[in-house]
Amino acid sequence: MSKQFDVVVIGGGPGGYIAAIRAAQLGFNTACIDEWKNEKGGPAPGGTCTNVGCIPSKALLQSSEHFEHANKHFAEHGITATGVKMDVAKMIARKDTVVKQNNDGILFLFKKNKVSFFHGRGSFVKAVDGGYEIAVKGAANETLVAKQVIVATGSNARALPGAPFDEETILSNDGALRIGGVPKKLALIGAGVIGLEMGSVWRRLGADVTVLEGLPTFLGAVDEQIAKEAKKAFDKQGLKIELGVKIGEIKTSKKGVSVAYANAKGEAQTLDADKLIISIGRVPNTIGLGAEAVGLKLDERGAIVVDELCKTNLPGVWAVGDVVRGPMLAHKAEEEGVAVAERIAGQHGHVNFNTIPWVIYTSPEIAWVGKTEQQLKAEGVAYKAGTFPFLANGRARALGDTTGMVKFLADAKTDEILGVHMVGPMVSELISEAVVAMEFKASSEDIARICHAHPSLSEATKEAALAVDKRTLNF
Ligand code: FAD
Numbered sequence: 001m002s003k004q005f006d007v008v009v010i011g012g013g014p015g016g017y018i019a020a021i022r023a024a025q026l027g028f029n030t031a032c033i034d035e036w037k038n039e040k041g042g043p044a045p046g047g048t049c050t051n052v053g054c055i056p057s058k059a060l061l062q063s064s065e066h067f068e069h070a071n072k073h074f075a076e077h078g079i080t081a082t083g084v085k086m087d088v089a090k091m092i093a094r095k096d097t098v099v100k101q102n103n104d105g106i107l108f109l110f111k112k113n114k115v116s117f118f119h120g121r122g123s124f125v126k127a128v129d130g131g132y133e134i135a136v137k138g139a140a141n142e143t144l145v146a147k148q149v150i151v152a153t154g155s156n157a158r159a160l161p162g163a164p165f166d167e168e169t170i171l172s173n174d175g176a177l178r179i180g181g182v183p184k185k186l187a188l189i190g191a192g193v194i195g196l197e198m199g200s201v202w203r204r205l206g207a208d209v210t211v212l213e214g215l216p217t218f219l220g221a222v223d224e225q226i227a228k229e230a231k232k233a234f235d236k237q238g239l240k241i242e243l244g245v246k247i248g249e250i251k252t253s254k255k256g257v258s259v260a261y262a263n264a265k266g267e268a269q270t271l272d273a274d275k276l277i278i279s280i281g282r283v284p285n286t287i288g289l290g291a292e293a294v295g296l297k298l299d300e301r302g303a304i305v306v307d308e309l310c311k312t313n314l315p316g317v318w319a320v321g322d323v324v325r326g327p328m329l330a331h332k333a334e335e336e337g338v339a340v341a342e343r344i345a346g347q348h349g350h351v352n353f354n355t356i357p358w359v360i361y362t363s364p365e366i367a368w369v370g371k372t373e374q375q376l377k378a379e380g381v382a383y384k385a386g387t388f389p390f391l392a393n394g395r396a397r398a399l400g401d402t403t404g405m406v407k408f409l410a411d412a413k414t415d416e417i418l419g420v421h422m423v424g425p426m427v428s429e430l431i432s433e434a435v436v437a438m439e440f441k442a443s444s445e446d447i448a449r450i451c452h453a454h455p456s457l458s459e460a461t462k463e464a465a466l467a468v469d470k471r472t473l474n475f
């Protein structure tokens with residue numbers, strides 16, 4: 001006997017679980033299917049983000065940052081900390097607890113919002129009168145029918161040909177988040193977001209870390225001035241980043257792993273390490289979804305083809321998050337999930353792709369929203385720029401972390417903010433002000449005229465806005 005729902009969501013990551021909650025809030029009888037299992041085989045909703053992504057990586061970044069502070073920065077505050085040790089097993093166990101709290105939180109939210117949760121793999125069986133039949137296989141074996149289906153099946157780590165993940169020596173993000181002890185030598189391929197965050201964790205804990213990057217430029221999507229400043233800080237910390245390499249053969253042995261590569265000059269090199277993390281991007285996941293059973297259209301990358309409203313080629317079938325085009329970010333997935341649920345309800349759900357913030361949670365943190373200076377130049381847009389260094393910010397001095405700056409880019413004629421770029425302490429939090437400003441189409445003068453608490457890091461935001469008009473007060 002099949003179970004009838006108004007809306008069935010396949011995938012319980014940030015795109016899927018949030019879509020399910022919003023659909024239920026809007027009065028739809030909603031089900032969410034997710035197959036992720038915890039170590040006991042039980043449900044672990046939350047997807048990549050909760051289980052092997054955003055949440056566990058930030059837990060490890062926090063633990064490793066405490067360790068680095070205790071070892072390297074306490075002394076300047078007059079605190080003597082001797083014999084500081086890192087118990088890696090305890091750090092990983094803490095991270096697992098944080099993950100479980102989030103898994104349990106989502107199960108609680110499903111109950112609270114009356115979303116029916118099914119633990120197993122969901123796949124399209126066929127189109128039926130009044131919608132689609134979806135089989136659930138796993139802990140739950142059920143047949144569901146719904147008129148509206150939201151696919152939010154996420155993404156998986158991209159492997160390098162000839163170097164499959166064994167999660168022991170060659171690690172994806174999954175293995176990288178549960179290394180049992182500090183490797184003496186750690187190699188990473190890909191100096192993107194994961195490479196920098198995971199490289200930072202294990203460097204802080206004492207590993208000798210080398211990141212090999214294929215492109216000749218560092219963080220090409222980031223504003224050049226900000227990327228340059230970040231690179232300087234990472235170099236100082238001892239995070240070795242080699243740009244413009246071409247990866248050759250990767251061999252594993254009992255001792256570890258050996259990566260053959262050509263450096264930027266074309267010279268043959270070998271990097272030996274205990275472990276290798278491969279972080280070269282992610283691929284959309286439609287494995288076992290049964291897309292072919294109903295004729296759901298995928299592109300050449302395997303992503304589900306959607307229009308700007310997240311509609312697929314099938315009536316009543318929508319797709320959101322990492323499995324569709326656009327940045328692979330949890331908050332982008334969530335926004336799309338909410339917007340789709342609202343569109344199903346006949347409302348005007350909206351996602352503004354121009355104001356999706358990016359954050360890289362290294363130290364210094366890197367955050368941005370809107371256009372970079374190089375993009376504005378390429379597009380021939382006339383702009384004014386203003387920067388303010390944390391070196392001149394009182395709170396940053398008190399914190400003992402004056403690396404980096406805030407940078408505003410505003411339209412030369414109208415002064416509308418076109419982009420805000422930051423590198424420095426806690427900029428993951430500071431960027432929200434810039435997002436709000438850009439959503440409200442604020443000018444740099446608007447921010448410059450707003451009273452910001454003193455002493456706070458946010459004063460650097462105000463000062464950078466003042467700098468657009470060349471009238472900083474503290475620099
Ligand atoms: P996912 O989170 O991948 O969820 C998809 C879910 O669907 C999974 O639970 C999967 O098991 C399930 N599923 C798939 N197929 C089926 C099926 N057929 N039936 C049932 N269930 C199925 N983003 C940020 O914004 N900030 C960060 O700090 C951040 N850090 C990250 C760190 C790492 C190491 C990684 C790898 C990613 C990080 N991301 C971060 C990216 C973020 O995790 C993703 O953008 C986000 O999880 C995408 O959400 P989603 O719902 O589209 O997919």
Ligand code: NAI
Nearest residue numbers: 190191192193194195213214215279280281282328359360
């Ligand atoms: P990424 O796209 O950020 O970086 C991949 C890097 O690998 C790029 O610099 C690319 O040039 C390089 N590369 C690709 N192929 C290569 C090759 N063959 N040899 C050498 N270098 C190569 O991807 P990453 O780090 O795997 O992360 C995946 C996604 O997950 C991110 O793009 C982001 O969407 C998301 N994420 C977000 C985080 C955040 O918001 N803080 C944290 C971690 C991941």
